[in-house]
Amino acid sequence: MPKLLEIEGLKTQFYTSAGTVKAVDGITYDVNAGETVAIVGESGCGKSVGAMSILRLIPDPPGKIVEGSITFQGQDLLQLTEDEMRGIRGKDIGMVFQEPMTSLNPVLTIGRQLTETLEEHMGIVGETAHARSIELLGLVGISEPDRRLVQYPHHLSGGMRQRVMIAMALACEPKLIIADEPTTALDVTIQAQILELMKDLTRRLGVALIVITHNLGVVARYADRVNVMYAGKIIESGTAHDIYHTPRHPYTLALLKSVPRMDLPRQAKLDPVEGQPPDLTRLDDGCAFRPRCRFAVKKCAQKFPPLEKIKGPHIAACWEKEKVAKSARTIPTSKTKRMRKAS
């Protein structure tokens, strides 16, 4: 089966007074139809820039996609004209961002924004558009949709605005939705509602989802596959089980050891990586995680480790994978896991 989306060697850079920011530095991954792929990593590691590159929404200047290809449904998006790209954005690829207020138009009613999208991309107008808008709001769990259609974004709560954003993303029956921190600004019970809604809709409608988040719990609950990024590169990728139970990169391991577990009594102090993420204008040829890495050896300074296959879809970029594998056994294990082993 052909992949829905294939990103190959993508590099996106920003030219600033401080130097060239290598925000995305050669990432390769793919997304199958209907699949949920999560992107995780520390602030500034290039998650959003990577996603914006797919949509070709990188501000130029100062930014530029300098290398790579982005093949969506067999078509290289980087070769399209701006006009052709506009036809894909919001149509075949939907978007949901962290702060819906910045993507919703404050002076247009919810109804107008929905019908506008339907008109522009689907050529649906008048009564049909109105009916479809009501249907969409119902789909995302907004009660009394006809009353909501005449309201403005500021009349709605944060959770409801995010539901409207999802309705707009779904309006044109996209094949792929890119969600950048879709629930970060929301309360935990509302976050759970929205995520459950997105999962349900993507499964039911067969829409693929790229979800960017810093919440490792969200990833564990919803992702089929996970890409871990560090300093502009994907340093580990695999199924959620690969990443959480058998990490092979020290950064992934450190991330898992940095989050306390809510389902287990406290075991020990947290064991985080010390130090700060690197300055993306000053990267050398070695492994960028080196200054913070407990496993670093001489070779790490000389050559960036290639992404190597471990098992199935699981890949990692580290010279010391075997040592990391041993250390990974110290990750807190769950009760269920222990029970399963026993049975």
Place this chain on the structure above:
Amino acid sequence: MSTARSKPAAKRKSAAKASSAAKRKAKASAARRPGAANQPKREPLVKVRNLKMHFPVTEGVFVPKVVAHVKAVDGVSFDIMKGETLGLVGESGCGKTTTGRCILQLEDVTEGEIIYDDVNLITLNKKSMRPLRQRIQVIFQDPYSSLNPRMKIGEIISEPMMVHNTEPDQEARDKRVAELLEVCGLNPKFSDRYPHEMSGGQRQRVGIARALSVKPEFIICDEAVSALDVSIQAQVINLLEDLRDEYNLTYLFIAHDLSVVRHLCHRVAVMYLGNMVELAECDELYDNPVHPYTQALLAAVPIPDPTVEGGRKHQIIKGEIPSPINPPSGCVFHPRCPIAVDACKKNVPEFREIRPGHWAACSEI
């Protein structure tokens, strides 16, 4: 493992050296329980009784008329023990920050008592409150807006010492600043820098150093680690823990991240719409929550383990949080409560001790 650890990066080494005493002590105690080194006493440091904070909502520009009240905090009672870290959790707008601000006497409390070390703070005037302000400090969420951008780090950390006149001598103050920076895992040279020259995690450490400068006994941490990335967040959590053990600090730890709260706190209080709905020892609250809201809240938090998540039932609570201007009648949780009965619309449930040390406000348990 140990061979890998013996080759730490340069940065690691300096950080380890920095909070030397605190770290050594904490490591020695292995810290299975939070603050294993010094367990909290049974003696309350702060007693909050029937605290109410209603903010007036006004209309009219020239002659403002009070048309309603935001019932931000609507009658909460709890104790904070000496040496304890009490977690205060709940969703946005439930009144956590307002509760903290009332204890700090930054709000004109509507009703109730805040008894700090046998003194009711509500009855004190500004002057008699002053010495107490030194003993109670606060660390805020946003390391960006809580530090004055035009002040150097050294000046920021010295400021409370000057306000409270605890260290009148400039040289002694500078020495203390250097000491505090080290304790908080920062290079003493940072005292000449400005906030914008530091990362979020570093700024949060500056906020902690500033709070510590006047040797407080009680610190209110209001979302102190919420804005930080996980690895930086874990560094700051460990720092807060080390400092607590080293200086016998009492914390009110306000946070919406329930995992962090379980890790750091001795007891946890859950708020909903200005009311306290449950309070218990940490493990008791997480393993045996009795209030339907606490249960819903815990069920909503995704666990960073796909195996656990795969086996969990995702019962998602419906509806949104109502407005505190016109909160629901009876039990404020009744419109969203899965086990509500008719009487819940009328009767306000009493906050009562269900089991020793385990309090909850629900008539159906």
